[in-house]
Amino acid sequence: MSSKVVSSLREAIQKVGLRDGMTISFHHHLRNGDYVLNLVMEEIAALGIRDLTVNASSLFDIHIPLCEHIRSQTVTRLQTNYMSSGIGAIISQGILKAPVQFRTHGGRARDIALGHTPIDVAFIAAPTSDPMGNLTGKTGKSACGSLGYAYPDAIYAKKVIVITDHLVPYPLQGWSIPEIYVDYVVTVDAIGNPNGIISGTTQLTRDPVALVMAGYAAQVIENSGLLRDGFSFQTGAGGASVAAAKYLKDIMLQKNIRGSFGLGGITGYMVDMLQAGCFQSLMDVQCFDLKAAESIRSDPRHQEISALQYAAPGCRSAAVDSLDVVILGATEIDTEFNVNVHTDSNGYIIGGSGGHSDAAACAKLCMIIAPMFRTRRPIILDHVTCISTPGRDVDVLVTQGGIAVNPKNEALRQRLADAGLPVVDIHELKEKTERITGVPKIPPKGSRPVAEVISRDGALLDSIFEVPAR
Amino acid sequence: MFRSMLFLPGNTPKMLINANYFGADAVIFDLEDAVSPAEKDAARILVANILRDLDFCRCTKIVRINAIDTDDWKLDLDRILPRQPDLIMLPKASQPQDVLLLDEYLLAAERHSGRSPGIIALIETALGIENAYLIASASERVRALFLGAEDLAATLRCKRTKSGQEIAYARQRLVNAARAAGIDVYDTPFTDVNDDAGLSEDTAYAKSLGFTGKAAISPRQLQIINRVFSPSPDEIQYAQEVMEAIALAKEQGRGVVALRGRMIDAPVAAQAQQVLDAANRQGIKTEVLV
Amino acid sequence: MEIKKAAFAGTTDSCDVLVEISPSNSGLEITLESTVEAQFGEAILDTVRAILRENNIDRAALHIQDHGAFDCVLRARLEAAILRGRGAF
Numbered sequence: 065m066s067s068k069v070v071s072s073l074r075e076a077i078q079k080v081g082l083r084d085g086m087t088i089s090f091h092h093h094l095r096n097g098d099y100v101l102n103l104v105m106e107e108i109a110a111l112g113i114r115d116l117t118v119n120a121s122s123l124f125d126i127h128i129p130l131c132e133h134i135r136s137q138t139v140t141r142l143q144t145n146y147m148s149s150g151i152g153a154i155i156s157q158g159i160l161k162a163p164v165q166f167r168t169h170g171g172r173a174r175d176i177a178l179g180h181t182p183i184d185v186a187f188i189a190a191p192t193s194d195p196m197g198n199l200t201g202k203t204g205k206s207a208c209g210s211l212g213y214a215y216p217d218a219i220y221a222k223k224v225i226v227i228t229d230h231l232v233p234y235p236l237q238g239w240s241i242p243e244i245y246v247d248y249v250v251t252v253d254a255i256g257n258p259n260g261i262i263s264g265t266t267q268l269t270r271d272p273v274a275l276v277m278a279g280y281a282a283q284v285i286e287n288s289g290l291l292r293d294g295f296s297f298q299t300g301a302g303g304a305s306v307a308a309a310k311y312l313k314d315i316m317l318q319k320n321i322r323g324s325f326g327l328g329g330i331t332g333y334m335v336d337m338l339q340a341g342c343f344q345s346l347m348d349v350q351c352f353d354l355k356a357a358e359s360i361r362s363d364p365r366h367q368e369i370s371a372l373q374y375a376a377p378g379c380r381s382a383a384v385d386s387l388d389v390v391i392l393g394a395t396e397i398d399t400e401f402n403v404n405v406h407t408d409s410n411g412y413i414i415g416g417s418g419g420h421s422d423a424a425a426c427a428k429l430c431m432i433i434a435p436m437f438r439t440r441r442p443i444i445l446d447h448v449t450c451i452s453t454p455g456r457d458v459d460v461l462v463t464q465g466g467i468a469v470n471p472k473n474e475a476l477r478q479r480l481a482d483a484g485l486p487v488v489d490i491h492e493l494k495e496k497t498e499r500i501t502g503v504p505k506i507p508p509k510g511s512r513p514v515a516e517v518i519s520r521d522g523a524l525l526d527s528i529f530e531v532p533a534r
Numbered sequence: 535m536f537r538s539m540l541f542l543p544g545n546t547p548k549m550l551i552n553a554n555y556f557g558a559d560a561v562i563f564d565l566e567d568a569v570s571p572a573e574k575d576a577a578r579i580l581v582a583n584i585l586r587d588l589d590f591c592r593c594t595k596i597v598r599i600n601a602i603d604t605d606d607w608k609l610d611l612d613r614i615l616p617r618q619p620d621l622i623m624l625p626k627a628s629q630p631q632d633v634l635l636l637d638e639y640l641l642a643a644e645r646h647s648g649r650s651p652g653i654i655a656l657i658e659t660a661l662g663i664e665n666a667y668l669i670a671s672a673s674e675r676v677r678a679l680f681l682g683a684e685d686l687a688a689t690l691r692c693k694r695t696k697s698g699q700e701i702a703y704a705r706q707r708l709v710n711a712a713r714a715a716g717i718d719v720y721d722t723p724f725t726d727v728n729d730d731a732g733l734s735e736d737t738a739y740a741k742s743l744g745f746t747g748k749a750a751i752s753p754r755q756l757q758i759i760n761r762v763f764s765p766s767p768d769e770i771q772y773a774q775e776v777m778e779a780i781a782l783a784k785e786q787g788r789g790v791v792a793l794r795g796r797m798i799d800a801p802v803a804a805q806a807q808q809v810l811d812a813a814n815r816q817g818i819k820t821e822v823l824v
Numbered sequence: 825m826e827i828k829k830a831a832f833a834g835t836t837d838s839c840d841v842l843v844e845i846s847p848s849n850s851g852l853e854i855t856l857e858s859t860v861e862a863q864f865g866e867a868i869l870d871t872v873r874a875i876l877r878e879n880n881i882d883r884a885a886l887h888i889q890d891h892g893a894f895d896c897v898l899r900a901r902l903e904a905a906i907l908r909g910r911g912a913f
């Protein structure tokens with residue numbers, strides 16, 4: 065055969081034999097600019113296929129139409145690693161009968177590879193593809209950079225349909241996923257909106273509190289004993305996390321420290337660190353902005369890695385195993401250092417672990433950056449509303465009013481205190497915050513679970529309950 | 535004495551609640567230019583509450599009241615003084631009588647509460663520049679002069695620039711007047727919050743003229759200002775040596791102190807002590823060994 | 825003390841609270857919208873009632889739109905609204 069290109073999405077779906085009750089999957093590299101998931105679901109609904117499980121590595125507000133398909137029972141089960149707050153609020157009202165299964169990025173990849181969550185049909189949005197299905201995310205009008213989360217789907221799904229808006233002659237040069245995994249190729253006008261796929265440039269936050277916390281974070285790293293030649297680092301995409309990367313770069317340049325690799329979740333700030341010589345390479349499972357996408361395209365030191373290589377537990381090894389420091393966020397943290405990134409304090413789903421728990425479990429130092437309060441809500445609680453990452457994997461909490469170190473890490477606490485940093489006991493920090501905000505009432509949880517949080521080792525870590533509509 | 539002082543708008547809770555955490559050595563709760571006339575009543579109540587209920591262990595608390603020629607300044611003080619601010623900033627200080635008027639009011643309040651704040655005189659008029667020394671020495675309560683170059687440029691009828699030639703005289707006159715009166719002096723804010731290089735240059739220049747520190751209009755300016763005005767390790771080292779030389783001389787009953795071929799007199803000693811105090815404030819441990 | 829006229833203080837900005845007070849003939853009517861309702865709704869109402877009591881106000885209509893203001897900010901805005909509603913500055 066000389067081409068796997070079929071005339072329409074409908075034809076591809078029919079040819080792979082999609083039936084009621086099957087599992088379909090999507091990657092989330094087109095983020096909040098993705099058209100593909102909605103396009104596919106429309107076709108599936110029109111074909112009258114029902115009772116499907118959707119395994120999407122993440123879901124964004126652009127995917128809210130999925131809720132209609134849930135209400136109509138086209139989709140009856142959901143597996144994902146992250147759900148943004150708009151779609152999360154709807155799911156929190158309990159439109160699904162079966163609880164959503166939240167995994168980590170590493171856990172999802174592992175479970176697909178080991179056949180725990182088998183995929184019947186994987187739909188792979190590809191910014192560029194050739195007619196046989198050699199594909200990449202690095203080029204095309206809808207370029208997204210790394211396609212890390214699509215690898216397990218492509219490799220292990222029973223059938224793979226590639227959807228592209230940029231078909232090039234065979235063979236594509238510099239493919240990410242090779243043709244050997246692909247069954248059919250479909251062309252559409254646009255797989256996504258470029259503005260929603262990738263942010264233009266990651267701007268340094270203007271929020272003064274975030275900048276203060278970022279400054280402390282960089283100093284914690286500086287005094288952790290881990291900042292030396294060969295240092296490796298991952299940071300989130302939030303304001304303070306990105307600013308911390310900038311401050312860390314300044315310190316590394318000043319001290320002439322040659323790190324080994326940056327990992328993530330890559331923003332332009334990590335690319336700056338690579339270009340300045342702070343790292344020898346970047347290992348990239350997802351590009352957040354134009355600078356990262358451009359860099360992965362043109363710089364051989366900037367390498368695409370699969371979700372498996374990024375963080376899968378139980379692999380022979382994964383990149384997170386070699387990670388020195390990770391900076392992460394939190395909606396809540398408790399006095400045992402358990403962290404919540406799934407819900408807000410009212411119990412609404414606003415996110416998910418993503419790579420949070422994977423990096424926290426494996427990095428030598430896991431640092432959480434969070435303000436003491438968000439408007440009046442204190443962030444430090446007796447118990448988090450949902451445990452996303454267990455306290456045993458968290459080493460330090462950095463707030464604008466003090467730095468709390470997990471008691472299991474007394475050596476670190478001593479180092480930071482000796483360096484003159486404002487180290488404080490987490491209970492004191494909680495009380496200090498409550499003196500300012502007042503002690504919050506804890507809203508009662510609903511009775512019906514709407515989601516399960518599955519830890520990276522496969523156990524049920526926590527449940528998320530229905531929030532009744534007001 | 536502080537490296538940086540940060541203006542915070544007196545009617546904006548979002549900024550006020552984090553006042554203690556931005557990293558400023560001093561915060562200025564602004565009831566004057568940052569607050570519209572219709573909101574002056576609400577702002578003074580808000581600032582009073584913030585002073586009473588929030589913790590400011592890290593910062594000196596300054597309140598900029600409204601000018602002496604308004605009806606507001608007394609109302610401001612009536613609300614604020616019971617909350618024990620550290621310093622009152624007097625805007626548009628143009629003549630020593632302005633200070634005396636404020637001083638009198640503060641004295642009366644002191645009789646009630648037993649404590650009262652010092653004054654920072656904000657010099658932002660041509661007349662104020664002329665009267666700088668008289669203002670600085672008008673009362674024991676005046677702790678510092680502070681240059682307000684934006685308003686000053688208006689009274690001078692010149693354009694305000696980044697290089698600051700138009701305020702060169704004003705800056706030097708204020709430093710001179712303050713030091714002659716034995717008090718501190720603070721430089722005008724750099725108003726382009728996106729120009730870090732310009733801020734760095736402007737701050738370094740202010741330091742070279744002898745300013746004690748500089749005002750900031752955004753928390754993002756504090757890192758640079760604090761860094762420039764922090765004593766360097768060499769300066770700290772020298773200050774320690776000065777204090778050690780003085781202590782040694784005292785122990786040996788010598789009246790004259792010399793260090794590295796230089797006479798150590800009272801002003802040098804005072805400056806050395808200020809450097810050590812500043813270092814200690816930043817958590818740098820200093821030890822004078824004898 | 826009488827609330828002589830409708831008045832308001834504060835804003836709908838984050839961390840602030842907009843307090844609108846007006847005369848009423850039927851005792852105290854308090855309505856609250858708050859972004860932190862679940863955590864601090866009761867505490868906000870407690871403070872509102874306490875401030876009204878302290879000022880000897882037993883007849884007034886209050887509408888509170890809160891965006892996560894601290895208690896000291898709420899108290900400040902209440903005091904300012906009452907001051908303005910009294911017709912005094």
